[in-house]
Amino acid sequence: MRLLTHNMLSSNIKGVTNGFPLKIEAEKVMEKEVDFNPDFLRNMFYKIEWRPLVDAARTMGYAELPEEVEPSMLDSEDFLRRLHRALLQFHLEEGTLICPETGRRFPVVKGIPNMLLNEDEV
Amino acid sequence: MTHQSNMANLLASTFMTYHSPITMIQAFNNNSFLFVKKNSYKKKNPRYNKHQSECLLFTYLKTPHLPKPKISCSNLPRKRRRGPISIRSTKPTEMVIANENKPNDSLKQGIADFYDESSGIWEDMWGEHMHHGFYEGSNGDTSDAYHRSAQIRMIEETLLFAGISDDSANKPKRIVDVGCGIGGSSRYLARKYGAQCQGITLSPVQAKRAQELAVAKGLDQVTFQVADALEQPFPNGEFDLVWSMESGEHMPDKQKFVNELARVTAPGGKIIIVTWCHRDLSPGEETLLKDEQVLLKKICNSYYLPDWCSSADYVKLLDSLNLQDIKVADWTDNVAPFWPAVIKSALSWKGFISLFKSGWKTIKGALVMPLMIQGYNKGLIKFAIITCRKP
Numbered sequence: 001m002r003l004l005t006h007n008m009l010s011s012n013i014k015g016v017t018n019g020f021p022l023k024i025e026a027e028k029v030m031e032k033e034v035d036f037n038p039d040f041l042r043n044m045f046y047k048i049e050w051r052p053l054v055d056a057a058r059t060m061g062y063a064e065l066p067e068e069v070e071p072s073m074l075d076s077e078d079f080l081r082r083l084h085r086a087l088l089q090f091h092l093e094e095g096t097l098i099c100p101e102t103g104r105r106f107p108v109v110k111g112i113p114n115m116l117l118n119e120d121e122v
Numbered sequence: 123m124t125h126q127s128n129m130a131n132l133l134a135s136t137f138m139t140y141h142s143p144i145t146m147i148q149a150f151n152n153n154s155f156l157f158v159k160k161n162s163y164k165k166k167n168p169r170y171n172k173h174q175s176e177c178l179l180f181t182y183l184k185t186p187h188l189p190k191p192k193i194s195c196s197n198l199p200r201k202r203r204r205g206p207i208s209i210r211s212t213k214p215t216e217m218v219i220a221n222e223n224k225p226n227d228s229l230k231q232g233i234a235d236f237y238d239e240s241s242g243i244w245e246d247m248w249g250e251h252m253h254h255g256f257y258e259g260s261n262g263d264t265s266d267a268y269h270r271s272a273q274i275r276m277i278e279e280t281l282l283f284a285g286i287s288d289d290s291a292n293k294p295k296r297i298v299d300v301g302c303g304i305g306g307s308s309r310y311l312a313r314k315y316g317a318q319c320q321g322i323t324l325s326p327v328q329a330k331r332a333q334e335l336a337v338a339k340g341l342d343q344v345t346f347q348v349a350d351a352l353e354q355p356f357p358n359g360e361f362d363l364v365w366s367m368e369s370g371e372h373m374p375d376k377q378k379f380v381n382e383l384a385r386v387t388a389p390g391g392k393i394i395i396v397t398w399c400h401r402d403l404s405p406g407e408e409t410l411l412k413d414e415q416v417l418l419k420k421i422c423n424s425y426y427l428p429d430w431c432s433s434a435d436y437v438k439l440l441d442s443l444n445l446q447d448i449k450v451a452d453w454t455d456n457v458a459p460f461w462p463a464v465i466k467s468a469l470s471w472k473g474f475i476s477l478f479k480s481g482w483k484t485i486k487g488a489l490v491m492p493l494m495i496q497g498y499n500k501g502l503i504k505f506a507i508i509t510c511r512k513p
Contacts, residue, residue: 002345004343005320005345005347008296008320008357009347009355010355010356010357011355012353012354012355012356034342037316039316040343043316044295047295047296109326110330112326112329112333112346112347113349115347115349115350115353115355116230116324116349116353117350119226119227122352122353
């Protein structure tokens, strides 16, 4: 599971008002090379929640993202490269995603998060 | 019932041609097939049940005109033998009967198990797209390539109908594939639009396979999750395009399904539902006819489907959520060649062996394919596309 995915996942348990972002408990993180695509990154930039991305990246062991961003930074190749690495190259292979309100744990196995809820959480 | 008699002929000729040990004795009325396996198992195996007939009867569906025997099938191919399996021609024993009275958990588990078991064989025979092909006219081509391209055409025709733009300002940037199978649509859409695509499925096997295929094709912006379409793990308004290609039929609560689709759509985004429905009810009709309900029930049992609805029901639901530009079309005629082609592939030698190797759920699904054709022929089963826009 990449951070790009994590930035879009939220907990949908009954009664939870804000299930985003999910906390990450990383057990196994891998980095895989991905082709650099600046256009894709520029499109995605406007849709990313920045603070959760920075925090999540830090949990996965990457602290190079700036705390504050603005659109003009998209012209900088250095910034795009860091964004690329954080969003697309780090993979959470094994770990857990945790609902920020209830603490409910969603397992990530072989890179696939299992977000299925139990009957009583629905 | 042209299709039906063609089916019978096809079965007969296929079996005869291959000189297989299976000889088709009889294709009964409309509802079942009787496969008879002649074997010399009786001679070889001293533990052979004396009460069994010499032939292995493998009768599947309820046939009102026949007695309903209780049959043991302990001599299925040895690799798969797990002990005697009792197959009644009334309700097969390990069936999950999906209707609104059973807890949805067992339906969800049934769906997950069904696709865990059968995705592999589907992919082997038909490739990465687990949906109908779109056909127009007939040029007599029945090759695999023809059907594959029809499946691609289905995606393109769907996008065309929904008016999805591909210019860089208006094209979708974030897409969700609800009921993504092994990710065929997700990968196609992501590549076409350069968009990010999330796929959700109940089947862990499918999610894993979908991810493998995405990685293999270098599509890093496509990811898959095991999740429930009725409880999607996404915040509100996340996606520009919400895509449900032949998954709606699995949703036990159509209202909840449509609510979730609308919830995760961004303002200005579009929802596309392509699904099997039953025919619209005429004014004054409260339910389908009794025999129509019976036919659908049989199909539901094998494909882990809850009760069906009509495309008019979907339109009503979308309208109630104030979604705009609702469009619906009946594409039943455009998918007509699909089921006969699937049946034909199942009856090929490769198909047959793969079915045997897969599992009972898959075999049951295969056996019920003629019922789909019957449903289409009767005007009961429709293939519909419904699209709309969130204001």
